[in-house]
Amino acid sequence: MSAKRCFGNAPAGVDVSKLSGSLIVIEGPDSSGRSTQIALLTEWLEQQGYAVEQVGLKRSTLVGPELEQAKQGNVLSPRTLSLFYATDFFDQLENRIVPALRAGFVVLADRYIYTLMARDIARGAEPEWVSSIYSLALVPDAVFYLMVSLRTLVERTFQSHADLDYWESGMDCGLSRDWFQSFVKYQRRMRTEFIRMQKQYGFVPINANRSVITVQKDLKAHIQQVLDKIERPVYHE
Amino acid sequence: MDRAGERLPGKLVAVEGLDGSGKSTQVYLLFRWLQSRGCRVFFTEWNSSLLVREATRKGKRRQLLTPTTFSLIHATDFADRYERQILPLLRAGYIVLCDRYMFTSFARDAVRGCDPAWLRRMYGFARVPDITFFFRLPLEVALGRILEGRPKLKYFEAGMDLGLSPDITESFRLFQGRVLDQYLGMAEEFGFTVLDATRPVHSQQQVVRQIVNQKLDLATFHKRFVQ
Numbered sequence: 001m002s003a004k005r006c007f008g009n010a011p012a013g014v015d016v017s018k019l020s021g022s023l024i025v026i027e028g029p030d031s032s033g034r035s036t037q038i039a040l041l042t043e044w045l046e047q048q049g050y051a052v053e054q055v056g057l058k059r060s061t062l063v064g065p066e067l068e069q070a071k072q073g074n075v076l077s078p079r080t081l082s083l084f085y086a087t088d089f090f091d092q093l094e095n096r097i098v099p100a101l102r103a104g105f106v107v108l109a110d111r112y113i114y115t116l117m118a119r120d121i122a123r124g125a126e127p128e129w130v131s132s133i134y135s136l137a138l139v140p141d142a143v144f145y146l147m148v149s150l151r152t153l154v155e156r157t158f159q160s161h162a163d164l165d166y167w168e169s170g171m172d173c174g175l176s177r178d179w180f181q182s183f184v185k186y187q188r189r190m191r192t193e194f195i196r197m198q199k200q201y202g203f204v205p206i207n208a209n210r211s212v213i214t215v216q217k218d219l220k221a222h223i224q225q226v227l228d229k230i231e232r233p234v235y236h237e
Numbered sequence: 238m239d240r241a242g243e244r245l246p247g248k249l250v251a252v253e254g255l256d257g258s259g260k261s262t263q264v265y266l267l268f269r270w271l272q273s274r275g276c277r278v279f280f281t282e283w284n285s286s287l288l289v290r291e292a293t294r295k296g297k298r299r300q301l302l303t304p305t306t307f308s309l310i311h312a313t314d315f316a317d318r319y320e321r322q323i324l325p326l327l328r329a330g331y332i333v334l335c336d337r338y339m340f341t342s343f344a345r346d347a348v349r350g351c352d353p354a355w356l357r358r359m360y361g362f363a364r365v366p367d368i369t370f371f372f373r374l375p376l377e378v379a380l381g382r383i384l385e386g387r388p389k390l391k392y393f394e395a396g397m398d399l400g401l402s403p404d405i406t407e408s409f410r411l412f413q414g415r416v417l418d419q420y421l422g423m424a425e426e427f428g429f430t431v432l433d434a435t436r437p438v439h440s441q442q443q444v445v446r447q448i449v450n451q452k453l454d455l456a457t458f459h460k461r462f463v464q
Contacts, residue, residue, distance in 0.1 A: 008352075008355070009352045009355065011303065011304070011305040012303070012304035012305055012349055012350030012351045012352075013303065013304055013350055014303075061301065062295070062301050062302070062306060062310075063310070066291055076317065077316065077317065077320040077321065079316045079320055079362060080313055080316040080317040080320060082316075083309060083312050083313035083316050083359075084313045086309050086313075087306055087309040087310050087313055090303070090305045090306050090309060091301070091303075091306045094303045094305065094306065095301070095303075128358075129358065129359075129361055129362070132355065132358040132359065133355075133358075133359055135355065136305060136355065
């Protein structure tokens with residue numbers, strides 16, 4: 001069993017001392033292959049007999065639909081949006097992640113507080129303010145950051161979508177009126193923030209410019225180590 | 238984003254107190270008076286932003302909220318009003334009157350077990366009001382005012398999520414008592430102007446107007462356009 005802790009205090013009424021599962025986070029920009037890798041990891045873990053729970057951003061029953069709606073309208077200030085996302089995150093943390101960990105699941109998180117913090121900071125929020133809000137979050141057992149070059153990112157984005165996403169291009173940040181220029185600037189900003197956080201939080205960087213299979217092999221090797229460290233099976237003779 | 242320390246031409250006045258303390262009546266009378274004096278004044282209430290109201294309602298109805306998400310959803314609501322109404326009005330030189338402010342969250346959410354330091358940092362973007370009136374009333378009197386009407390108390394309003402008592406009226410009593418303790422503990426930290434809410438409405442209002450008149454230079458808030 002791994003001892004779980006939060007970055008700061010635990011959320012009110014949440015006991016993190018008896019969480020036996022593992023929390024594994026996959027971070028990376030859109031089109032870095034996160035969801036493909038998570039699908040493959042789920043399959044692999046289930047084959048080995050692990051129960052898996054997948055979580056992501058904007059999926060809470062509490063505010064998920066409202067958040068999606070608010071994003072469409074683009075009328076919320078950056079600070080309001082930050083807090084809205086934080087509400088969505090903690091709803092999932094308390095109502096999905098913690099119960100799953102208590103039941104011994106492997107929780108695969110398709111992005112976590114790091115993306116949320118990087119986005120807020122890219123939009124001018126004070127880093128101390130943001131990290132204070134998320135100080136109640138659980139420290140994951142491992143965080144993998146799928147790194148892709150800007151060129152690969154652009155190619156993969158256009159391969160799967162005909163156009164660029166408004167938010168992933170940071171069009172609300174006023175970086176450029178040109179979508180492509182804005183996309184490039186915004187993604188650079190996010191990457192800078194992630195590289196800063198990588199040092200602070202000890203992410204495992206994964207070179208995601210490579211093929212799906214190669215990246216998967218890398219991830220499996222790392223995750224196996226994490227699971228082995230957490231679990232010391234008892235053999236009965 | 239704004240800095241809470243920046244100097245602004247407007248002034249911020251908040252009222253706080255338990256349910257039943259009469260603060261809404263007092264702030265309404267203050268609002269009417271300032272209007273009649275031709276001042277640029279705006280009035281705003283806690284938990285009133287359209288954008289997050291639906292989510293709040295849904296969460297409350299289904300009892301989905303935890304102390305943390307309860308606190309966050311109110312902070313979201315507040316941030317929306319703060320950045321779209323309160324701050325622009327302060328920049329434009331208005332007197333902004335708030336029926337409840339961040340202190341409501343500091344009191345209620347702390348009772349629910351949220352870390353007071355976490356709450357203060359979260360609301361760090363919001364400025365401390367120029368005047369915060371706290372309408373102080375003995376607990377029994379406040380409870381009497383609310384309970385004598387035999388109201389249908391709401392789940393969260395009565396603090397039922399805290400499991401203090403299975404009886405909703407008893408839970409409300411216990412919850413309000415704890416909220417009052419939190420408020421009293423904050424009075425000094427945030428420089429509350431504490432008023433005796435047992436006194437008649439009009440005499441309280443006289444004191445409120447006197448203090449506002451002393452602390453704000455009302456002449457500077459007169460509207461230039463008179464309709």
